[in-house]
Structure formats: structure tokens, C-alpha cells
Amino acid sequence: MAQKQKILLILLPFWTPLIPPMGIACLKSYLQGRGYSVRGVDANVEQQFREVYDNYLARLRAIVPEGKQGNFDNIAVDVLQNHMNAFIHSQKPEERFELLKLVIGKNFFVYAPPEELECLDDLIGEFFRRLEAYLLKLVEGEQPDIFGVSVYKGAFAASLFACQLVKERFPGIKTVWGGGIFADQLALGSPNFEYFLERTEGFLDHVIVGEGEVLFLKLLEGESLNDPRLLTRAQLDGEYLDFQGVTIPDFSDFELHHYPQIAAYSSRSCPFQCGFCAETVNWGKYRKKEIAQVAEELQALHRAHGRQLFLLTDSLLNPVIQPLSEALLDAGDCVYFDGYLRAAPQVADAGNTFQWRKGGFYRARLGIESGSPRVLELMDKRLTPELIKDSLSSLAAAGIKTSTYWVVGYPGETEEDFLETLGLIEEMKDDIYEAECNPFRFYLTGQVKSDQWLSTSGSRLLYPEQFRELLVLQTWYLSDSLPGREEIYRRMARFVEHCRRLGVPNPYSWQDIYRADDRWQKLHPMAVPPLVSFQEMGTCVDECRNLEQLQLCLPMFQDQDDFEF
Numbered sequence: 001m002a003q004k005q006k007i008l009l010i011l012l013p014f015w016t017p018l019i020p021p022m023g024i025a026c027l028k029s030y031l032q033g034r035g036y037s038v039r040g041v042d043a044n045v046e047q048q049f050r051e052v053y054d055n056y057l058a059r060l061r062a063i064v065p066e067g068k069q070g071n072f073d074n075i076a077v078d079v080l081q082n083h084m085n086a087f088i089h090s091q092k093p094e095e096r097f098e099l100l101k102l103v104i105g106k107n108f109f110v111y112a113p114p115e116e117l118e119c120l121d122d123l124i125g126e127f128f129r130r131l132e133a134y135l136l137k138l139v140e141g142e143q144p145d146i147f148g149v150s151v152y153k154g155a156f157a158a159s160l161f162a163c164q165l166v167k168e169r170f171p172g173i174k175t176v177w178g179g180g181i182f183a184d185q186l187a188l189g190s191p192n193f194e195y196f197l198e199r200t201e202g203f204l205d206h207v208i209v210g211e212g213e214v215l216f217l218k219l220l221e222g223e224s225l226n227d228p229r230l231l232t233r234a235q236l237d238g239e240y241l242d243f244q245g246v247t248i249p250d251f252s253d254f255e256l257h258h259y260p261q262i263a264a265y266s267s268r269s270c271p272f273q274c275g276f277c278a279e280t281v282n283w284g285k286y287r288k289k290e291i292a293q294v295a296e297e298l299q300a301l302h303r304a305h306g307r308q309l310f311l312l313t314d315s316l317l318n319p320v321i322q323p324l325s326e327a328l329l330d331a332g333d334c335v336y337f338d339g340y341l342r343a344a345p346q347v348a349d350a351g352n353t354f355q356w357r358k359g360g361f362y363r364a365r366l367g368i369e370s371g372s373p374r375v376l377e378l379m380d381k382r383l384t385p386e387l388i389k390d391s392l393s394s395l396a397a398a399g400i401k402t403s404t405y406w407v408v409g410y411p412g413e414t415e416e417d418f419l420e421t422l423g424l425i426e427e428m429k430d431d432i433y434e435a436e437c438n439p440f441r442f443y444l445t446g447q448v449k450s451d452q453w454l455s456t457s458g459s460r461l462l463y464p465e466q467f468r469e470l471l472v473l474q475t476w477y478l479s480d481s482l483p484g485r486e487e488i489y490r491r492m493a494r495f496v497e498h499c500r501r502l503g504v505p506n507p508y509s510w511q512d513i514y515r516a517d518d519r520w521q522k523l524h525p526m527a528v529p530p531l532v533s534f535q536e537m538g539t540c541v542d543e544c545r546n547l548e549q550l551q552l553c554l555p556m557f558q559d560q561d562d563f564e565f
Contacts, residue, residue, distance in 0.1 A: 325360065
């Protein structure tokens with residue numbers, strides 16, 4: 001293909017717009033550096049779509065009693081996604097209502113009245129009418145050669161709809177999919193994946209699974225591939241993206257005022273293999289950039305966009321956080337960073353966390369998962385509750401926000417194990433900025449322990465086979481494993497109520513975040529600035545570099561030996 005093609009890359013609703021689409025920004029930067037014209041679009045931030053999303057969740061919330069809502073915002077996405085799938089695959093309302101009633105029952109264990117099902121269905125219909133008009137205007141205006149979609153769980157139905165529409169109205173445009181959904185619900189080799197390929201053959205030209213830059217370029221340049229429709233890491237013969245040759249992500253197409261922070265990365269994949277995770281399965285071997293390169297990229301992004309707060313999308317920051325915080329402390333401009341961290345001896349060291357705080361470390365996102373040593377061992381987390389507690393205390397004493405993530409109902413979790421989780425949260429409540437729980441989710445393939453669970457527990461379809469054509473994505477659960485699915489969701493509701501009683505938040509809206517930040521400021525004298533402090537474009541927050549002076553004003557820390565100065 002001698003002539004460079006014009007590429008339109010899009011992320012469709014619904015996906016929480018915490019950061020602008022990182023995958024699209026990386027692809028745009030990589031491909032434009034090789035002469036291609038690329039436009040990135042994030043339809044998530046379009047108010048017309050968020051309005052439908054908010055109305056749908058509000059209507060659904062009214063159906064579910066508070067005691068059964070659990071982590072409502074996350075569970076509701078499962079209902080929404082399945083409903084959207086059914087809507088685009090069925091012209092019969094009664095068929096959709098039957099499935100929707102079942103989906104709500106299986107996720108919230110309540111009965112949904114027919115009139116409520118109809119209202120929810122009307123909202124989904126309105127969403128797809130708006131999406132069709134939006135897409136036609138966009139594609140007609142751009143007239144791309146390639147229509148590429150970055151797909152995640154919540155955006156699956158909208159992405160299917162978009163490619164069908166584009167192929168129907170503009171048959172000459174090539175359609176391409178990539179994204180995080182191929183790490184779980186559409187894991188390579190799973191029944192869902194094979195069925196998906198079959199169902200999309202008429203309107204989806206290419207599927208890229210895994211790290212996309214090199215594979216996308218090979219597709220565009222017409223290189224000979226074993227399967228030109230399905231491109232995977234296996235076709236690269238061990239070739240990985242050379243981090244030294246990449247430029248910073250290109251966010252120039254996005255309206256950055258919609259996002260609390262922008263993104264960067266210092267590594268890909270993960271040095272660990274937790275049983276329920278698919279990170280290493282998707283990305284392959286763990287690789288990281290040179291620290292000087294990461295610091296320079298953050299400085300460049302800060303200068304280009306006037307933003308100080310970054311989410312580093314690495315699976316874990318542990319291998320880089322010490323040298324990165326040192327490099328940023330010495331850098332010209334002050335920037336702050338947020339990312340995923342593993343509880344570890346280095347994190348439990350208060351001297352370390354104070355230095356990280358000075359270097360701009362803003363929030364630690366910790367996969368705690370459980371407070372039970374037995375469950376942590378089953379997960380192969382290589383953690384103890386004591387190390388978790390020491391890590392939380394060390395981070396919180398330095399003022400760093402601690403967002404904690406928990407898995408409820410891991411195979412083998414007993415009531416006693418679950419109570420240990422609640423007990424740990426209660427003991428550490430003042431050192432936990434937020435606590436988010438999710439149910440254990442099982443996939444036939446893609447997780448480190450998928451095969452092991454299948455051989456010992458067996459699996460069962462959550463929704464009958466008769467609905468497969470409507471859903472495309474089937475959901476399985478472990479049939480002979482405890483706790484059972486209803487008990488898992490019951491425990492989630494108890495988890496949420498426990499945190500509510502303790503005052504430990506799980507913020508989703510700006511109002512929730514404001515209250516959570518206010519609580520953190522009152523609990524910790526060295527608390528990082530509230531998120532709203534970073535929203536003013538062009539403002540400069542640099543309090544982290546003055547923390548030594550602040551420390552001298554807080555002798556209670558020295559008296560209590562919280563820091564080893």
C-alpha cells in the first residue's frame with residue numbers, strides 16, 4: 001500500500017473518562033511518526049451519551065433496594081452491557097424484556113416490573129439513535145480509509161453497532177478492533193472469542209490482540225501475516241515495541257478539560273502472576289523504559305498540555321517508583337503522578353514513602369484483594385495482612401492517597417475469611433482513602449488459573465444458551481465452588497455497608513471526590529492537594545517540594561517515630 005492511509009481511531013461509550021484514551025494516543029503518536037494521518041476521538045465525553053447513561057443508572061437504581069445494590073456503579077455496567085447487546089441483536093421487545101429481567105435478577109437478585117423494563121429499553125433505543133447520527137456525521141466529515149475502535153467491556157455493544165453501521169454505509173472503509181476486552185471477555189482461544197469472530201465476519205475486517213503499535217503498522221504496510229484478519233503477538237516472532245523509539249502519547253485531539261488527569265506509562269505487562277489476572281497473558285514479558293526517558297516524557301506532556309497530574313497506566317509502579325520520584329524531584333517542572341502499587345517492604349518504609357511524596361507521588365492504587373492470609377495465599381499474592389497494614393500506614397502518613405481494590409468471593413473464600421477482610425478495613429479505615437470491591441469473575445481462558453479452576457470446579461453458563469445470539473458474550477461461573485454466586489453478591493453488599501458505616505468512601509462523581517478529598521485532608525496533615533486543585537489549566541501546584549519545611553512544623557510525627565529522619 002504505497003499511499004499512506006487516513007485513520008480514524010475511536011473509543012465509544014460507555015467507559016469512565018478518568019483519562020483520555022491512552023491506547024489511541026499511543027497509536028496516533030506511533031503511526032503519525034511513520035507518515036500516517038490519524039484522528040483520535042473519545043465519544044465517552046459527549047454529553048448526549050452521558051445523559052442516557054446517567055438516566056439509565058438512575059432508573060435501574062430505583063428498582064434495586066439499597067441493601068442489594070452493593071458496588072452498584074460497577075455491577076450496573078454488566079446489566080447495561082448485556083441490555084445493549086440484546087438491543088442491537090433483537091427486533092422483538094418481548095425477547096429483550098425476558099432477557100433483561102433475567103440479567104437484573106442474576107446481578108441484583110431482584111424482580112424488575114415490566115413497566116420498568118420498558119423504560120430501560122426506551123433509554124437504550126434513544127442511545128443508539130443518538131449514536132447513529134453522531135457516527136454518520138463523524139465518518140462523513142473525516143472520510144477515513146481505516147475505522148479503528150479501541151474496545152473495552154462497557155463499550156462492546158456500541159463498538160459492534162459502529163462497525164456494522166460504517167461497513168453498511170461506507171463499505172470501502174476498513175474496520176479494525178483492538179483494546180482491553182481481548183484480555184478478559186474476549187480472551188484469545190475462548191468460546192466467546194471464536195463466536196465473536198464468526199458473528200463479525202461480515203463487517204469487521206481486522207482484529208488486533210495485544211500490544212497494538214507494531215501489529216497495526218504491519219497491517220497498514222501490507223506485510224505478509226499468517227492470518228491477516230486476526231493479528232496477535234504470536235505473529236511477531238518475539239518482536240516487541242522498542243520503547244526507545246516511541247514518542248510521547250499524542251492527546252492533541254482530545255478536550256482535556258473533561259479529564260481529571262492525563263496519562264503516561266513507564267512499563268508494560270507485570271512482574272507478578274496473580275491467579276485471577278490476565279495482564280501477563282495479554283502483554284507478554286514485563287518491560288520498562290529508562291527512568292530518564294519517563295521523566296522527560298512527563299515534563300514534555302506537562303509543557304504541551306499544561307497538566308500536572310498524571311495517571312501512569314503501568315500494572316505496577318514498584319520497580320520504578322524510587323528512581324522515578326528521585327528523577328522528578330530533580331526535574332525542572334513539578335509534576336504529580338498516580339498509579340498502581342503493590343504492598344511490599346519498600347512501601348512499608350516510611351522513609352521511602354516520604355521521598356516519593358516529595359517527588360510528586362499523589363495516589364497509590366493498591367490491589368489488596370483480601371484481608372485473609374489464607375485467601376491471599378490462594379491468590380498467590382505473596383502478601384500478608386501485616387505487610388498490607390504497614391504499607392497503608394506508611395503511604396497515608398506521607399499524605400499519599402490510598403485507593404484500595406478488593407475481590408469478594410475468590411474461590412474458597414469462607415465467611416471467616418470475609419470477616420477478616422472487613423476487620424482489616426475497620427482497623428485501617430483512617431489510612432484508606434477509598435475502598436472498591438468487585439465480585440470474583442471467572443473466564444474460561446485468559447486468567448492465570450483458568451485451567452486449574454475448570455478442572456477442579458467445572459463451569460456453568462449464567463444465562464441460558466437460548467440467549468447466545470442476543471448476548472454474543474456469554475458469562476460463565478464456577479459451578480462447584482464456594483462461595484456461590486448469590487452469596488458473593490450478598491457479601492459485596494455487606495462490604496459496601498461496612499465501608500459506609502466506617503466512613504470509608506468509594507467516590508465516583510465529582511461531588512463524591514470532593515467529600516473524599518476533604519476527609520483525607522482532615523485525617524492527614526501532609527495530605528496531597530485535593531483533585532480539584534489540578535483542574536485549573538495553567539495553575540502550578542508545587543507543595544510536595546516544600547514538605548521538609550512542613551515536616552518541621554509537625555513534631556507529632558517525629559514524636560511518634562512515623563518517619564525515620
